[in-house]
Amino acid sequence: MRFLGITRNEWDLLRxxxxxxxxKRYTETLIGASWGLLVPLVMLAxxxxxxxEIFQAKWGGLTxxxxxxxxxxxxxxxxxxxxxxxxxxxxxxAIVSQPNLVTKVxxxxxxxxxxxxxxxxxxxxxxxxxxxxxxxxxSFGLHIEALLAPILLIPTIALVLGFTFFFASLGVFLRxxxxxxxxxxxxxxxxxxxxxxxxxxxxxxxxxxxxxxxxTQVEQLRSLIVFGRLPDxxxxxxxxxxxxxxxxxxxxxxxxxRRAFADVI
Amino acid sequence: MSSxxxxxxxxxxxxxxxxxxxxxxxxxxxxxxxxxxxxxxRLSGRWQPREFGKEFWALQDVSLQVQRGEAxxxxxxxxxxxxxxxxxxxxxxxxxxxxxxxxxxxxxxLELGSGFNPDFTGRENVFMxxxxxxxTKSEVESRFDDIATFADIGEFLDQPVKTYSSGMMLxxxxxxxxxxxxxxxxxxxxxxxxxxxxxxxxxxxxxxLVDEGCTLLFVSHDQETIxxxxxxxxxxxxxxxxxxxxxxxVLLEYRRQQHADESDYFTRVSLSQVAGPEKATGDGAMxxxxxxxxxxxxxxxxxxxxxxxxxxxxEEGKKAGYFLPGDRVRVIVAVKCNRNLRNLNVNxxxxxxxxxxxxxWGTLNQDIHRWATGDAGSVFWDExxxxxxxxxxxxxxxxxLGVGFYEVQACVTEERDxxxxxxxxxxxxxxxxxxxxGMLQREYRFGGVVDLRMRAQWRGGSA
Numbered sequence: 001m002r003f004l005g006i007t008r009n010e011w012d013l014l015r016x017x018x019x020x021x022x023x024k025r026y027t028e029t030l031i032g033a034s035w036g037l038l039v040p041l042v043m044l045a046x047x048x049x050x051x052x053e054i055f056q057a058k059w060g061g062l063t064x065x066x067x068x069x070x071x072x073x074x075x076x077x078x079x080x081x082x083x084x085x086x087x088x089x090x091x092x093x094a095i096v097s098q099p100n101l102v103t104k105v106x107x108x109x110x111x112x113x114x115x116x117x118x119x120x121x122x123x124x125x126x127x128x129x130x131x132x133x134x135x136x137x138x139s140f141g142l143h144i145e146a147l148l149a150p151i152l153l154i155p156t157i158a159l160v161l162g163f164t165f166f167f168a169s170l171g172v173f174l175r176x177x178x179x180x181x182x183x184x185x186x187x188x189x190x191x192x193x194x195x196x197x198x199x200x201x202x203x204x205x206x207x208x209x210x211x212x213x214x215x216t217q218v219e220q221l222r223s224l225i226v227f228g229r230l231p232d233x234x235x236x237x238x239x240x241x242x243x244x245x246x247x248x249x250x251x252x253x254x255x256x257x258r259r260a261f262a263d264v265i
Numbered sequence: 266m267s268s269x270x271x272x273x274x275x276x277x278x279x280x281x282x283x284x285x286x287x288x289x290x291x292x293x294x295x296x297x298x299x300x301x302x303x304x305x306x307r308l309s310g311r312w313q314p315r316e317f318g319k320e321f322w323a324l325q326d327v328s329l330q331v332q333r334g335e336a337x338x339x340x341x342x343x344x345x346x347x348x349x350x351x352x353x354x355x356x357x358x359x360x361x362x363x364x365x366x367x368x369x370x371x372x373x374x375l376e377l378g379s380g381f382n383p384d385f386t387g388r389e390n391v392f393m394x395x396x397x398x399x400x401t402k403s404e405v406e407s408r409f410d411d412i413a414t415f416a417d418i419g420e421f422l423d424q425p426v427k428t429y430s431s432g433m434m435l436x437x438x439x440x441x442x443x444x445x446x447x448x449x450x451x452x453x454x455x456x457x458x459x460x461x462x463x464x465x466x467x468x469x470x471x472x473x474l475v476d477e478g479c480t481l482l483f484v485s486h487d488q489e490t491i492x493x494x495x496x497x498x499x500x501x502x503x504x505x506x507x508x509x510x511x512x513x514x515v516l517l518e519y520r521r522q523q524h525a526d527e528s529d530y531f532t533r534v535s536l537s538q539v540a541g542p543e544k545a546t547g548d549g550a551m552x553x554x555x556x557x558x559x560x561x562x563x564x565x566x567x568x569x570x571x572x573x574x575x576x577x578x579x580e581e582g583k584k585a586g587y588f589l590p591g592d593r594v595r596v597i598v599a600v601k602c603n604r605n606l607r608n609l610n611v612n613x614x615x616x617x618x619x620x621x622x623x624x625x626w627g628t629l630n631q632d633i634h635r636w637a638t639g640d641a642g643s644v645f646w647d648e649x650x651x652x653x654x655x656x657x658x659x660x661x662x663x664x665x666l667g668v669g670f671y672e673v674q675a676c677v678t679e680e681r682d683x684x685x686x687x688x689x690x691x692x693x694x695x696x697x698x699x700x701x702x703g704m705l706q707r708e709y710r711f712g713g714v715v716d717l718r719m720r721a722q723w724r725g726g727s728a
Contacts, residue, residue, distance in 0.1 A: 009399055012401050013393075014394060016396060017404070020393070103357055104353070105357065105373065105397055106373075106395055106397075172288065173289050173291055174288070257292070257295065260295055263283070263285075264285060264288040264291045
């Protein structure tokens with residue numbers, strides 16, 4: 001029995017590893033899983049206060065009177081960007097931290113980057129609870145179109161997987177990748193309209209930003225959930241295609257270099 | 266796939282390790298080779314890929330075949346390439362050249378608890394381990410009780426693995442590996458940490474797995490375990506196959522090599538005069554018939570002294586091969602010195618047909634006892650012998666062995682220390698002689714391998 005080229009056994013293993021990964025983070029902490037909520041909420045509060053002041057309660061052409069409305073707009077971007085940033089930051093140690101699975105047992109190593117992405121997706125799902133709460137108290141309300149959000153997220157997941165596969169493999173051979181991945185995530189954060197809309201920038205910068213598939217995906221998801229606006233399917237298709245390409249390249253690189261892992265770990 | 270093709274087929278496999286200065290050199294090596302392979306020949310001839318890292322040949326031209334249901338041993342000193350070979354078979358390493366074909370699901374106990382995560386409980390690790398071995402979650406669930414019963418570590422099952430002793434870790438790992446019923450099971454010297462009872466249980470479990478058709482690959486430094494567990498073995502030396510065949514023969518070769526390696530370190534003293542390399546033949550033996558002459562293919566040593574004959578005799582001194590419990594047995598070992606020697610020790614070992622060593626004793630054992638009791642009158646150790654001398658040592662005992670077939674091994678050693686601390690093997694002889702023990706079932710009987718000469722007393726009763 002296979003699904004997406006992954007056997008039943010591997011799915012079980014992936015799920016168990018992901019659960020373990022989530023739990024490992026919070027075992028032996030005082031407030032446990034609440035950290036998963038507390039950190040993003042505090043960051044959100046800070047960003048909301050600062051950026052609503054900087055942009056004088058404006059988001060693009062829209063005047064945003066209530067702080068909760070502003071928070072909702074920022075929150076969606078933070079959630080999507082969070083999936084990317086967390087995965088990329090953890091990717092370089094995905095393989096290196098599991099030497100036993102590389103050298104001592106026969107293990108489908110491709111699951112390890114997938115575990116990392118699953119964990120960051122899990123954190124994103126947790127954040128949905130406050131998001132829905134904020135939304136229902138905001139002036140935007142809940143839109144039925146928001147149910148399409150999972151579909152818009154599929155290319156994002158592919159994109160993140162591609163980068164995670166790539167950095168996970170590279171991290172085995174080059175110890176600098178740790179630093180580089182963190183820097184890369186930071187650069188992407190400012191290239192992505194998370195804390196501000198892309199149209200506050202003049203033309204050349206705006207186009208550069210729009211070229212990033214993640215930027216398109218964040219903006220489309222935001223207008224879908226906040227304003228109930230369906231995406232431009234042409235733009236969506238382009239960003240999905242680029243994401244798929246990143247995924248294929250990253251996966252290919254990972255599978256190509258995988259055999260050499262045992263020689264250097 | 267036909268059922269009689271070997272489950273493990275290794276064809277002239279070599280493995281080169283490159284010792285890389287930096288992990289990134291491994292990447293450059295891989296893509297250097299990749300680039301030159303993908304270029305057109307005209308270009309690639311000119312473009313010489315740079316070689317990164319130093320080469321180390323862990324295995325060279327190793328071939329072996331293991332049939333379904335066979336128990337196969339792998340022997341070799343540290344660094345001989347045993348672990349590399351096992352990793353190639355397990356699939357965690359890939360050969361540099363040659364091919365490895367495996368037909369069946371592999372379970373491997375390569376290193377103690379290597380698949381375990383120390384922060385999680387035994388229970389969680391059982392599931393993780395089972396799934397790593399290729400089972401689905403529900404398959405592990407259905408076998409969980411068997412695993413827990415076999416591991417028998419009680420409430421520790423729900424404690425984090427980091428709190429386990431190495432013995433408990435082994436119990437759990439072994440239980441998972443065997444209860445998941447692999448078709449090929451690889452055991453790498455892991456059993457040594459278990460306690461005696463668990464080891465016994467492991468051996469019994471391994472036997473029953475082999476009986477059910479599981480193929481066993483066994484690495485151990487314990488020669489007795491190899492001898493009793495496996496039928497065929499492979500001896501590795503410096504990455505090459507040094508011997509392959511029936512385990513008893515391979516073990517002998519292993520011991521021969523161990524001995525040769527030891528004597529390399531042995532600094533020869535008292536080289537007063539070296540006798541010519543005259544080959545000692547059996548002619549000097551007075552009591553020994555030619556038929557008792559030893560077969561040198563089962564021997565190793567420096568041959569500064571030579572066992573020229575070993576014979577088993579009865580009370581009257583006649584050659585015999587069959588004894589009853591209580592019978593006097595005499596074993597005569599004839600040794601010829603090829604140079605001037607002293608501090609000798611002539612030693613016997615008795616082994617049953619399962620290869621278990623039942624008893625070993627030598628002239629030095631007697632000497633030690635005499636020194637201890639102050640009766641140093643006649644001590645073999647003090648005797649000096651000249652080149653060409655023939656010594657006959659007669660060992661006597663009353664047969665206390667159970668029904669069976671017994672092998673006599675004999676050896677002559679030079680002992681520079683009175684208590685076996687510094688020994689040099691002059692001649693070790695396997696299969697020096699054989700004898701059989703029977704029993705008159707209506708006169709005197711006991712069970713097992715040794716007669717403890719028990720007595721019974723009783724109290725009570727109406728008298």
